[in-house]
Amino acid sequence: MAQFATASTERRLHLGSQGLEVSAQGLGCMGMSAFYGPPKPDQEMISLIHYAVSKGITFLDTSDIYGPFTNEVLVGKAIKGIRDKVQLATKFGARFEDGKLEVHGDPAYVRAACEASLKRLDVECIDLYYQHRIDQKVPIEVTIGELKKLVEEGKIKYIGLSEASASTIRRAHAVHPITAVQLEWSLWSRDVEEEIIPTCRELGIGIVPYSPLGRGFLSAGAKLIENLADDDFRKDMPRFSAENLEKNKVIFERILEIASKKRCSPSQLALAWVHHQGNDVAPIPGTTKVKNLEENIGALSVELTPLEMKEIEDSVCSAGVFGDRYSDMGSTWMNSETPPLSSWQPVV
Incomplete structure (x- = not known):
């Protein structure tokens, strides 16, 4: 068993060019309540956040x-009394209607969603407010225009986008500065490096990788699937199908081998690789266990040389990644183009 790297949490960084400072590693809270099996006990999760x-x-x-x-x-509930110590990010725009994912970006929806989130979070202002998915029916300029009003009203501080294409990011940024783009980025999800990452850097936009551990695969390998709850949505993801999982085993085996040489865990190696992408990158690995949280923090202490980075990347590239990220890629950045502003007919 590899010895875990020790924890270090001194690092902070600036996201975007508007002044938002965050911890170099964030905490994704999704799995505490949804998608990864049954919701976890509130008090346990509040203690974990604390x-x-x-x-x-x-x-x-x-x-x-x-x-x-x-x-x-x-x-x-968790940030009650410590609001000034945290940078709070939430999202709007995606919801399930009759079991189908629907995306909304019209002004009335944007405003109503923000007001509702403020109430649920019991805060006066959201630090970073993302459009969770891009509404292909509404020009991005219209959505950002309403978010700009919310900034001016003091209800949100900074605007973000999630799963947006390079062209959508450019159009949005022309209306109001975008502070951060959230996207899936890990050793087995690197397609964003071609256009989206360079666009963010050109425009001075921070990058927030979600699922930096490949939804747990880069931590545990194929055995991860054996311990998932029946309603864990990873069971329906193409990369976790029996056929693809068997092929993807090689990726984890190679990461495990390199991690052993580095005297760190596979997850620490994979997360350190993301941290080494730049000082504008703040990954948000999620967990519901203190042990995993400490292990993730330890990734901040793993130093990788350019040669080691290349070795890690080459080992994954040569193995190949089998399966799409989602069973339906329709609501990803690959399909985030919106109509031109000239086509918009506002509701009066």
């Missing part, structure tokens, strides 16, 4: 769709 903040992990990530709604309530 522990994370005490260790310097102050960048908390939630969304109104997690639950739905219950994760925001949970996070709101």
Whole structure:
């Protein structure tokens, strides 16, 4: 068993060019309430969040769709009394209607969603407010225009986008500065490096990788699937199908081998690789266990040389990644183009 690297939480960084400072590693709170099996006990999760903040992990990530709604309530309870110590990020725009994912970005929805999130979180202002998915029916300029009003009213401080294409990011940024783009980025999800990452850097936008541990695969390998609850949505993801999982085993085996040489865990190696992408990158690994949280924090102490980075990347690339990220890729950045502003007919 590899010896875990020791924890270090001194690092902070600036996201975007508007002044938002966050911990270099955040905490994704989704799995506490949704998608990864049954919701976990509130008090345990509140204690976990408090522990994370005490260790310097102050960048908390939630969304109104997690639950739905219950994760925001949970996070709101957890930050009661410590609001000034955390950077609070939540999202709007994605919701399930009759079991189908619907995306909304019209002004009335944006405003109503923000007001509802403020109430559930029991705060006066949201630090970073993301559009969770891009509404292909509404020009991005219209959505950002309403978010700009919310900034001016003091209800949100900074605007973010999630799963947005490079062109959508550019159009949005022209209306109001975008502070951060959230996207899936890990050793087995690197397609964003071609266009999206360079666009963010050109425009001075921070990068927030979600699922930096490949939804747990880069931590545990194929055995992860054996311990998932029946309603864990990873069971329906293409990369976790029996056929693809068998092929993807090689990726974990190679990461495990390199991690052993580095005297760290596989998850620490994979997370350290994300941290080494730049000082504008703040990954948000999620967990519901203190042990895993401490292990994730330890990744901040893992130093990788350019040669080691190349070795890690080459080992994964040569193995190949089998399966899409989602069973339906329709609501990812690959399909986030919106109509031109000239086509918009506002509701009066």
